[in-house]
Amino acid sequence: MSKQEQHWGKSKALLIMTLAIWFVFSIGIFLFGAEMNEVTGPFGYPLTYWFTCQGSLGIFVILIFWFANRQEKIDEEFGFSERGDD
Amino acid sequence: MIKGNFIDNLPKVYGIYTGGFLGFIIIMSIAEQMGMTAKTIGICFVAFTVAIYAIIGYLSRTAQADAYYVAGRQVPTVFNGMATAADWMSGASFVAMAGGIYFKGYGYMALLVGWTGGYVLVASLLAPYLRKFGCYTVPDFIGTRYGGNLTRFLAVVVLTVASFTYVTAQINATGTIASVALDIPFQYAVYVGLVSILLCSMLGGMRGVTWTQVAQYIVLIIAYLLPVFWISNKMGAGFFPHFMLADEVARIGELEQQFGFVANSKENLALVPKGLAGITKAHSAVNATPWAFISLALAMMMGTASLPHVMMRYFTTPSVKAARKSVGWSLFFIFLLYSSAPMLATLSKLSLIDPSLPTGIIGKSIAEVQSIDWYQNWNQANLMFVSDFNGNGTLELNEFFMGGKAVVLATPEIAGLPYVISGLVAAGGMAAAMSTADGLILAIANAISHDVYYKIIDPKAETAKRLVVARVLLVVIGFAGATIAAMEIQGILGSVIWAFDFAMSGLFFPLVLGVWWKRANREGAIAGMALGLISGAGYLIWVRNGGSGFLGITQLTFGIFGSAVSLVSMVVVSLITSEPSAATQKMVDEVRVPSGKSILGKQH
Numbered sequence: 001m002s003k004q005e006q007h008w009g010k011s012k013a014l015l016i017m018t019l020a021i022w023f024v025f026s027i028g029i030f031l032f033g034a035e036m037n038e039v040t041g042p043f044g045y046p047l048t049y050w051f052t053c054q055g056s057l058g059i060f061v062i063l064i065f066w067f068a069n070r071q072e073k074i075d076e077e078f079g080f081s082e083r084g085d086d
Numbered sequence: 087m088i089k090g091n092f093i094d095n096l097p098k099v100y101g102i103y104t105g106g107f108l109g110f111i112i113i114m115s116i117a118e119q120m121g122m123t124a125k126t127i128g129i130c131f132v133a134f135t136v137a138i139y140a141i142i143g144y145l146s147r148t149a150q151a152d153a154y155y156v157a158g159r160q161v162p163t164v165f166n167g168m169a170t171a172a173d174w175m176s177g178a179s180f181v182a183m184a185g186g187i188y189f190k191g192y193g194y195m196a197l198l199v200g201w202t203g204g205y206v207l208v209a210s211l212l213a214p215y216l217r218k219f220g221c222y223t224v225p226d227f228i229g230t231r232y233g234g235n236l237t238r239f240l241a242v243v244v245l246t247v248a249s250f251t252y253v254t255a256q257i258n259a260t261g262t263i264a265s266v267a268l269d270i271p272f273q274y275a276v277y278v279g280l281v282s283i284l285l286c287s288m289l290g291g292m293r294g295v296t297w298t299q300v301a302q303y304i305v306l307i308i309a310y311l312l313p314v315f316w317i318s319n320k321m322g323a324g325f326f327p328h329f330m331l332a333d334e335v336a337r338i339g340e341l342e343q344q345f346g347f348v349a350n351s352k353e354n355l356a357l358v359p360k361g362l363a364g365i366t367k368a369h370s371a372v373n374a375t376p377w378a379f380i381s382l383a384l385a386m387m388m389g390t391a392s393l394p395h396v397m398m399r400y401f402t403t404p405s406v407k408a409a410r411k412s413v414g415w416s417l418f419f420i421f422l423l424y425s426s427a428p429m430l431a432t433l434s435k436l437s438l439i440d441p442s443l444p445t446g447i448i449g450k451s452i453a454e455v456q457s458i459d460w461y462q463n464w465n466q467a468n469l470m471f472v473s474d475f476n477g478n479g480t481l482e483l484n485e486f487f488m489g490g491k492a493v494v495l496a497t498p499e500i501a502g503l504p505y506v507i508s509g510l511v512a513a514g515g516m517a518a519a520m521s522t523a524d525g526l527i528l529a530i531a532n533a534i535s536h537d538v539y540y541k542i543i544d545p546k547a548e549t550a551k552r553l554v555v556a557r558v559l560l561v562v563i564g565f566a567g568a569t570i571a572a573m574e575i576q577g578i579l580g581s582v583i584w585a586f587d588f589a590m591s592g593l594f595f596p597l598v599l600g601v602w603w604k605r606a607n608r609e610g611a612i613a614g615m616a617l618g619l620i621s622g623a624g625y626l627i628w629v630r631n632g633g634s635g636f637l638g639i640t641q642l643t644f645g646i647f648g649s650a651v652s653l654v655s656m657v658v659v660s661l662i663t664s665e666p667s668a669a670t671q672k673m674v675d676e677v678r679v680p681s682g683k684s685i686l687g688k689q690h
Contacts, residue, residue, distance in 0.1 A: 007679065022207070058421065060417060072410075075681070
């Protein structure tokens with residue numbers, strides 16, 4: 001397998017993991033919205049309500065930064081990263 | 087000022103700007119103490135901020151194609167994040183979102199999840215790859231990846247339909263705010279708004295829009311957060327509302343139980359002015375089916391990843407790496423406002439309905455409520471209404487009606503904040519609507535000038551001529567948008583949501599598969615864009631004309647149907663026609679690697 005194919009394979013694996021986490025917090029948990037709202041979540045808000053106000057939104061922010069860092073590592077590993085800018 | 091070392095001095099420049107704006111707020115509040123009228127304060131806020139944007143727009147003027155189309159590709163990650171956040175958060179986010187949460191609760195909050203979750207798709211599926219491609223516009227990518235003028239043209243069509251639907255709503259919002267703040271009729275205010283918008287974008291194109299959007303973000307975030315924190319502290323609800331409103335949320339639940347949701351008769355509701363609504367849904371309880379919530383969130387997420395005015399912001403970063411990080415910063419800056427909207431809705435609702443608070447009006451006598459100053463003001467502005475339906479002389483929960491905008495616009499006044507805050511909120515709303523309108527008009531004008539005029543009609547045109555065409559189109563599209571906005575056809579929020587559905591119907595899969603599926607070819611892309619847009623629009627027309635719809639897909643989520651048709655037709659047609667040329671496949675391979683030259687040259 002060429003270097004480029006390996007790089008793309010790893011990138012695809014990262015994409016799948018990112019989208020899986022995204023799916024859980026944008027769609028998955030809301031299948032059980034009514035049940036989850038009975039539970040008290042962070043800061044004392046009902047749990048589903050908290051996810052819609054802050055939880056899911058904040059997780060998305062962290063998820064994107066995590067994804068960007070992981071992808072950078074993959075690029076560096078194969079010598080595909082750009083130099084000297086940010 | 088905006089040359090050479092301007093980029094290095096950005097934190098300093100915008101730091102001084104932020105300090106200056108805060109100073110202006112303090113001067114205004116001193117002026118209010120000294121007796122300046124509310125009307126003058128409103129005019130000062132709007133005029134001062136718009137003048138600043140116009141100056142930035144003028145200083146950013148340019149005669150170079152890559153500065154005009156992609157701001158010279160040198161916008162640092164954090165600043166591009168702020169500009170994207172302003173580009174993204176429209177008049178709807180600023181003025182209408184807290185109101186939507188106030189009235190509809192959980193069912194509406196699908197929009198919060200959708201409008202943020204979409205950025206995960208932008209960061210992981212598209213933005214870095216399109217940045218590597220080196221295109222000026224979104225149709226530029228479609229046209230080069232799939233080849234042929236028809237694909238390019240169809241992408242321009244989808245972009246125009248989606249963005250134009252969106253932009254009329256934004257011009258409408260600038261008009262509404264300008265008409266209130268400057269006290270002029272709406273029909274004229276729309277054009278005042280339009281001129282302000284064009285001042286930012288005409289001379290500098292993307293470069294001008296970028297630096298004004300950063301300035302607009304700073305104004306709008308201060309204008310949103312300051313009142314939320316102030317109101318929360320004044321009500322004694324908590325020093326940091328985001329972490330401390332659990333008791334208030336629970337208290338609203340108790341009051342809902344105590345009052346009950348009494349349904350009004352049709353005859354009574356006919357007396358309520360158009361556009362106003364009462365509280366009929368639980369605040370924090372789950373009040374929508376899982377599919378209703380998820381389908382709306384999903385439509386908004388896929389729409390986010392297909393809207394060209396957002397995507398083109400990531401063409402301005404210096405590198406692929408910066409494009410990825412910049413998406414994270416964008417969402418962080420959006421998060422600051424979006425996580426505050428539910429808190430504002432909570433504070434606003436509790437201050438109005440809790441009889442134990444001095445501002446609470448439920449349970450008071452109708453005559454007493456009608457004599458309150460702020461009630462009279464907002465009743466006159468057609469945003470509040472009470473009526474004694476059951477004739478008992480006291481105001482019940484089902485007898486109080488309010489417009490969605492009032493949550494953001496009126497709550498500071500209800501909570502007893504000085505008028506300077508209301509002026510600030512008007513400036514913030516204006517900034518939000520202007521920044522989005524700028525991004526949208528530029529997206530349409532650039533696509534038509536670059537992709538239709540330069541790439542299809544006259545590929546030999548000189549840069550100077552191209553930029554003249556781009557600017558003329560900017561003005562023409564702006565005026566067309568303003569003319570339609572002046573007709574006031576539909577509400578702000580409805581048309582915003584439609585724009586997402588149109589964009590996802592026609593563009594989501596052609597964009598994503600262009601990067602992630604090498605086998606996708608020209609015929610497939612043509613089928614995907616054309617059939618996706620047609621079936622999505624057809625579904626909308628069908629449901630609007632009394633069609634029953636299927637699978638619970640409503641007129642707000644028709645993009646789910648449109649994009650499904652787009653996906654199926656694109657895959658089927660791609661597979662039954664021949665695979666793309668070796669050159670195209672090699673191009674896709676190169677897009678997937680961050681290093682190396684971009685596919686399209688610096689000047690193209």
